[in-house]
Amino acid sequence: MLQIHNTLTRQKQEFIPMVPGKVGMYVCGVTVYDYCHLGHARTYTSVDVIIRYLRWRGYEVNHVRNITDIDDKIIKRASENNEEYRVVTERFTRAMHEDFSALGLTAPEFEPRATDYIPQMIGLIEKIIANQHAYVGANGDVYFDVRSFQSYGCLSHHDIEQLESGARVEISEVKRDPLDFVLWKLAKPGEPSWDSPWGKGRPGWHIECSAMSMDLLGKHFDIHAGGRDLIFPHHENEIAQSEAASKHPFVNLWMHTGFLQMEKEKMSKSLGNFVTIRDVLREHEPEVLRFFLISSHYRSPLIYTTDALYQSRQSLERFYTALRHLSDAPHPENTRFENQFMAAMDDDFNTPVALSALFDLAHEIQRLRNKDMRAAAAHGALLKRLGGVLGILQTAPETFFQTGGETDPAKIEALIAQRQQARREKNWAEADRIRDELASMFVVIEDSPQGTTWKFLK
Known part of the structure; x- marks a missing residue:
């Protein structure tokens, strides 16, 4: 039984989709004016795991x-x-897609752009x-009348009487109430605009x-999902305006991801303490960041x-070490490993506990390796299968170990070939010299009856 925490009720609840076997899920996307930072990566990778698991459990999402x-x-x-706004949005939309692809995020079925939905917004x-539930203000903008919507505050659990104008509420003399929020803004000279019944403007x-x-x-x-910072006012306002228009419940289950923090503050562009996804990927492999x-x-x-990323690399090395030199099976x-994994994921997508089950499985593979290689290979296939639900462990082990170094792999392969030739000629001194040269490049070589393999030492 899949249990999901609902921000609306502040409780876990059994997930029962409106249509059996099918899930409609909306995720608030990126405002494309800059490169995506790790806070974005945290939210959308979490959502990706949730969607992967729902599909693995048989739901059509x-x-x-x-x-x-x-x-x-x-x-x-x-x-x-000094650019046209579409030039900015196209550039950063492409960058977003590049970053999300690098992280292994599955593409959504629909990726609507706000500017393509102006008629629907006006309607x-x-x-x-x-x-x-809305009115035209003294300045010509259209505002939502918050006090006309009785359940305002149901998601954020704010008491409307205690909300103070300020921090997250726009103050304006043209609104009836400081809590009222804009639905349509009249354009200033030179700004992008669209025709509407209230004048040229934008949503x-x-x-x-x-x-x-x-x-x-x-x-x-x-399901509606997004970062925790969107609970108020964005998602609170979504509920109010949607239900005010349709006179119908909007969303059954609200999911929100926690903040990614630097120095005990959430990472955000507004605070100026952000690191972009592409900055991190210049130093670390995408799978390490995803883990x-x-x-x-x-x-x-x-x-x-940075230490947390190096620890993630070490954790992945444990998994890929267990998967090395196993045949297909x-x-x-x-x-019990799959059952533990499913129990963890069914408990509000508890990935730390799910990963713990995978570590137990990796340990079992290493135990079986010395006794029954066929059983080890079968358990290795299970590890890859369950890892795939989380979007990890899909790389060939040797590829994983041979990426991320500063030396060209072709140069390493050439040195290994030279060492093998020296060994065939019983030139042990030359073979040792080459081994030492490889070690200076942080390359570890491993000899076995099947041949010589290598990996970067991290």
Whole structure:
């Protein structure tokens, strides 16, 4: 029985999809004005594991992840660069796709862009106004009337009377209430704009996700996910405007990932303490970064350090060492390792405990290696199968060990061939000299009856 924590109820609950065997899932995507940072990587890798597991359990998942390609930050960046805003968004959309592909994230079924959904947003705003939950402000902008929506605060569990204008609430004299949020903004001179019943302008940030999710998944769907920082006000506002328009429940289950932290603060561009995904991938293999990101429960905070990445590399080395020199074999069924893995993942996608089951399986492979290579190979196949659910352990072991060094592998292979020739000629001094030269390159060679293999020493 799959149990998932619901931010709305603050409890784990049995997951029962609206349509048996099918899951509609919307994930708030990136605002494409800069390179993606590790906070993005944490959220979307966590979501990727969740989707992979749901599919492994037999669900057909309709995954929608949007792209915000118009907002104040994009307009500001375009102005700073003296570029047209679409040039900025296209550049950083391509970069996002490159980064996500490197991390092994499965592509969503739909990746709507906000600028392609302006008509749907306008239609949604018109419904909200017709249902008397929005108004045109003194400045011509359209605002949602928060106090008209009685359950406002249900997701963030804020008491509306105790919310103070300030930190996360835009203050304005043109609104009826400081809590009211913008649905449509009139354009300033030179800004991108679209025609609307209220004048040329552009949508507010919150209305984008409601319009795209409801168009692609329906007015009521299974799961909505995103980072913890989106609970308030973004997701709170999504619920209010969506239900105010449709007069119908919006989402059954809300999932939120914990912050990735640096120096005990969440990593974010606004705080200026972020590291981009591509910065990290210049120094570490993508699988190492992915392992680090899934080593903590998705709802827990995760602290980024260089040491943590090196520890992740060492953990992967343990797995790949267990998988080395095993032949292909069918995996065993209904083992305690798979049952432990499933029990962990069924408990709100508990990846640390699932990884612990995989470490036990790797230890069993090493134990079997000295007794029954056929059984070891079968358990190795199981390790790869379960690792694939988490998006790891799909590389050939030798490829894993031979990547990430500073020396060209072709040079290493040439030196090994020279050493083998020296050994055939019983020139032991030359063979030892080459071994020492390889060691200076942080290359370890291993001789066996099957031949010589090598790996980088990390």
